[in-house]
Amino acid sequence: MPLHVNLYHEIQRQELARQRDPLRLGMLAVLVIAIGFVVNYFIVMERGHSVAVRYNTLNDEWTELQPKATAAKSRQDELNSEIAASAAMMQSVESRLLWAPVLDEILKTVPRTVQLTHLSAEAPSNDKATNSTLSVSGLSSAVEPRKEAENLRMAMGASLGKKFKHVASVFKSLDDSDQYVMLDGRRLPTASFTIDFDVQVRDAASDPAAPAAAATRRVKEGAAE
Amino acid sequence: MKLEQDQIKKLGLGLMVLVALLYCYFTYLLGPLEQNERNQASGISTLEPQIADAKTQMAATAALEKAAPAATAFLANVKNSIPDGAPIAWFPPKIADFFKSHGIDKCTTHLVSEEADAMPGFKRIVWAVDVPRVEYVSLGKAICSLENEEPLLKILSVSIDATREDAQYQHATLTVSTLVKS
Numbered sequence: 404m405p406l407h408v409n410l411y412h413e414i415q416r417q418e419l420a421r422q423r424d425p426l427r428l429g430m431l432a433v434l435v436i437a438i439g440f441v442v443n444y445f446i447v448m449e450r451g452h453s454v455a456v457r458y459n460t461l462n463d464e465w466t467e468l469q470p471k472a473t474a475a476k477s478r479q480d481e482l483n484s485e486i487a488a489s490a491a492m493m494q495s496v497e498s499r500l501l502w503a504p505v506l507d508e509i510l511k512t513v514p515r516t517v518q519l520t521h522l523s524a525e526a527p528s529n530d531k532a533t534n535s536t537l538s539v540s541g542l543s544s545a546v547e548p549r550k551e552a553e554n555l556r557m558a559m560g561a562s563l564g565k566k567f568k569h570v571a572s573v574f575k576s577l578d579d580s581d582q583y584v585m586l587d588g589r590r591l592p593t594a595s596f597t598i599d600f601d602v603q604v605r606d607a608a609s610d611p612a613a614p615a616a617a618a619t620r621r622v623k624e625g626a627a628e
Numbered sequence: 629m630k631l632e633q634d635q636i637k638k639l640g641l642g643l644m645v646l647v648a649l650l651y652c653y654f655t656y657l658l659g660p661l662e663q664n665e666r667n668q669a670s671g672i673s674t675l676e677p678q679i680a681d682a683k684t685q686m687a688a689t690a691a692l693e694k695a696a697p698a699a700t701a702f703l704a705n706v707k708n709s710i711p712d713g714a715p716i717a718w719f720p721p722k723i724a725d726f727f728k729s730h731g732i733d734k735c736t737t738h739l740v741s742e743e744a745d746a747m748p749g750f751k752r753i754v755w756a757v758d759v760p761r762v763e764y765v766s767l768g769k770a771i772c773s774l775e776n777e778e779p780l781l782k783i784l785s786v787s788i789d790a791t792r793e794d795a796q797y798q799h800a801t802l803t804v805s806t807l808v809k810s
Contacts, residue, residue: 408797417646424635424637425635426635426638426639426642429639429642430642433642433646436646437649440653440658443658444657444658444661445651447658447665448661450665451662451664451665451668453663453669454665454669454672455664455665455668457668457672458668458669458671458672458675461671461672461675461676461679462671462675463677464675464679465678465682468679468683468686469682471682471686472657472681472682472685472686474686475682475686475688475689475690476685478688478689478693479685479688479689479692482689482692482693482696482700483692485696485699485700485703486696486699488700488703488747488748489699489700489701489702489703489704490699491746491747492702492703492706492747493702493737495747496779496780499775499782499783500782500783501775502771502786503768503769503775506767506768506771507768508762510764510765510768516789517688518795519788519790520789520790521787521788521789521790522786522787522788522789523785523786523787523788524781524785524786524787525784525785526782526784526785532747543659565774573755581777591698
């Protein structure tokens with residue numbers, strides 16, 4: 404075996420020591436970290452840029468939409484107000500107490516043995532009131548004129564009861580009269596009477612504002628469909 | 629491996645520079661960038677629902693705009709049906725003409741009162757309509773037509789009295805109220 408002498412061992416040791424120099428290694432590590440931070444900075448900057456682009460786009464869109472949305476809101480309020488007013492008006496028209504059918508019922512109910520001399524009727528005093536008053540005065544002529552007047556009261560009560568929810572009637576006066584009338588060739592005694600009717604023409608629970616709100620809701624639902 | 633004094637100093641200095649660089653990096657470079665991004669992301673999260681709401685609002689209004697003419701047609705018709713000018717000038721002749729067209733020649737109308745109506749833009753006027761000589765059936769038919777043809781008119785009270793002169797005729801007084809433009 405030949406003898407091998409390494410004359411460069413000192414130089415190699417120095418080279419190895421230089422390569423393992425902690426300062427050099429530290430500087431390399433710092434350089435790698437610095438490069439990583441720079442790359443991270445650019446990644447964050449790019450991400451921020453895309454966020455900024457999105458933000459600017461949305462901001463421009465909002466700037467454009469905001470006045471339109473405000474105008475749309477005020478127009479919607481205006482339309483809702485008109486719809487509510489229209490519904491309230493329609494409700495007001497539909498909730499009127501119509502007198503022609505009432506007069507017709509009275510005409511049908513009064514027999515030929517009774518002559519009405521006075522009829523007065525009043526609608527409910529306001530939108531919340533439910534009752535109406537009706538008063539009839541007249542002369543009944545029959546063998547039993549008081550009974551004839553009572554028959555009229557019952558008949559009118561029943562007739563009005565078909566049209567309205569509740570009817571209460573009372574004789575305000577019922578007096579025998581000293582007058583006689585000739586009917587169908589017979590001389591009949593008479594009685595004068597006044598009958599008051601209290602008629603419930605609408606429900607107590609009805610809310611005048613409810614139809615308007617319901618109409619607005621209906622229109623909104625229709626628009627949504 | 630054993631570090632020499634000089635190397636330890638260099639390492640210490642290097643560490644200090646590194647810390648300073650890290651501080652500067654996070655404080656002056658990355659920090660503002662991320663703060664700006666957070667602000668804009670927050671702005672986006674605020675703007676997105678606002679834009680969605682605005683679009684919903686505009687769509688709802690557009691839909692309501694389409695549906696509204698049908699819903700408000702009644703009110704528009706009512707407004708158009710009310711003549712312009714002072715009601716005292718047009719209402720009594722209108723009622724007189726109406727009754728005349730139903731065979732009731734004589735009729736007088738007087739203003740009783742006027743008050744603001746709950747509906748904005750309208751007021752309610754109460755009138756007394758006096759019909760001195762009328763048959764019950766004719767009056768009933770006229771009232772029927774009046775109620776059908778004049779939706780804004782409400783008959784508040786009816787009073788019918790037999791006339792002494794002729795049992796066939798009655799004397800009627802109607803109290804009516806009607807809506808007019810205020």
